[in-house]
Amino acid sequence: MSKAENILxxxxxxxxxxxxxxxxxxxxxxxxxxxxxxxxxxxxxxxxLSVQVSKLKDAGFxxxxxxFVDNKPQSRVSLTKEGKxxxxxxxxxxxxxxxx
Amino acid sequence: MLQKEKTLEEKIYLTWYxxxxxxxxxxxxxxxxxxxxxxxxxxxxxxxxxxxxVWVKQTKQTVTDVRLGKxxxxxxxxxxxxxxxRILVAFMFSAxxxxxxVRFMHDGTGATPxxxxxxxxxxxxxxxxxxxxxxxxxxxxxxxLLLAGLMAVDVLLGYPLVYAFLVAGGIIVFMGTGDYSRFxxxxxxxxxxxxxxxxx
Numbered sequence: 001m002s003k004a005e006n007i008l009x010x011x012x013x014x015x016x017x018x019x020x021x022x023x024x025x026x027x028x029x030x031x032x033x034x035x036x037x038x039x040x041x042x043x044x045x046x047x048x049l050s051v052q053v054s055k056l057k058d059a060g061f062x063x064x065x066x067x068f069v070d071n072k073p074q075s076r077v078s079l080t081k082e083g084k085x086x087x088x089x090x091x092x093x094x095x096x097x098x099x100x
Numbered sequence: 101m102l103q104k105e106k107t108l109e110e111k112i113y114l115t116w117y118x119x120x121x122x123x124x125x126x127x128x129x130x131x132x133x134x135x136x137x138x139x140x141x142x143x144x145x146x147x148x149x150x151x152x153x154v155w156v157k158q159t160k161q162t163v164t165d166v167r168l169g170k171x172x173x174x175x176x177x178x179x180x181x182x183x184x185x186r187i188l189v190a191f192m193f194s195a196x197x198x199x200x201x202v203r204f205m206h207d208g209t210g211a212t213p214x215x216x217x218x219x220x221x222x223x224x225x226x227x228x229x230x231x232x233x234x235x236x237x238x239x240x241x242x243x244x245l246l247l248a249g250l251m252a253v254d255v256l257l258g259y260p261l262v263y264a265f266l267v268a269g270g271i272i273v274f275m276g277t278g279d280y281s282r283f284x285x286x287x288x289x290x291x292x293x294x295x296x297x298x299x300x
Contacts, residue, residue, distance in 0.1 A: 025108060026108070026112070028108075029107070029108045029109035029112050029174070030109070030112060030171050030172060030173055030174060030177075031172040031173060031174050031175065032171075032172045033169055033170065033171045033172070034169050034170040034171075035169070036166075036167075036168070036169035036170070036290045037168065037169025037170060037171050038169070039169070039290065040168060040169055040287060041112060041115075041169075046290075074170070076170070076172075
């Protein structure tokens with residue numbers, strides 16, 4: 001790797017994808033929310049939301065807790081400690097990259 | 101003067117109040133005060149207030165949470181909500197105390213040299229101002245000014261203050277109902293999804 005490339009901060013690609021970034025930004029503002037909440041505030045379709053939440057779960061950035069409410073399945077999603085750290089690091093790295 | 105940009109957390113929190121339920125409740129309370137003054141039913145305001153709070157809580161669960169999604173706010177926000185509730189409860193008890201004092205002062209007959217509804221109106225104006233400031237819901241400043249303006253007009257023109265409560269209450273219920281309708285259009289009931297299937 002050349003010296004010039006080391007100057008730019010590392011950007012986490014898992015967080016950097018727009019849909020996943022929206023999910024993490026939304027979850028960073030609350031303790032947890034269900035999938036309807038995420039769908040409303042990210043504007044993602046249900047299918048895309050499910051896929052992206054799964055990817056974030058595989059990366060260890062979100063926790064998904066399933067339960068039944070009135071006999072209907074409900075998923076509550078929250079950022080894990082690693083997710084909060086990753087998101088905070090991402091914000092710092094983007095700030096360094098963009099100069100603010 | 102630049103308005104402070106709201107954080108994402110504040111925007112999410114304030115969305116929870118877009119359903120218009122608190123507006124409808126406030127308007128109904130003002131109407132109840134007006135009706136109480138006309139028919140002389142004591143404690144009508146207390147009964148309506150209690151039933152109104154039960155209705156707001158129930159509708160939040162069956163309409164707002166279902167459409168907007170279930171949110172657990174952060175610990176800091178929950179602490180702020182708890183503080184707000186304590187202040188509003190303290191304010192409510194103070195208002196009741198003022199009402200009792202006004203009722204029995206002036207040689208015990210309840211007759212006053214000023215319109216009897218004036219202290220109640222001032223309490224409602226201050227209460228709405230508190231909500232505008234503390235939640236914060238800026239539209240409640242408008243409601244507060246509306247009631248104050250209508251009361252001033254009634255006093256200047258020599259009309260009973262009951263008109264101010266009825267008109268203000270009606271306008272606020274109308275606006276709250278409009279917000280409620282818009283909220284339901286903006287956030288339709290999500291279609292039932294098989295979450296188990298989505299994970300495959």
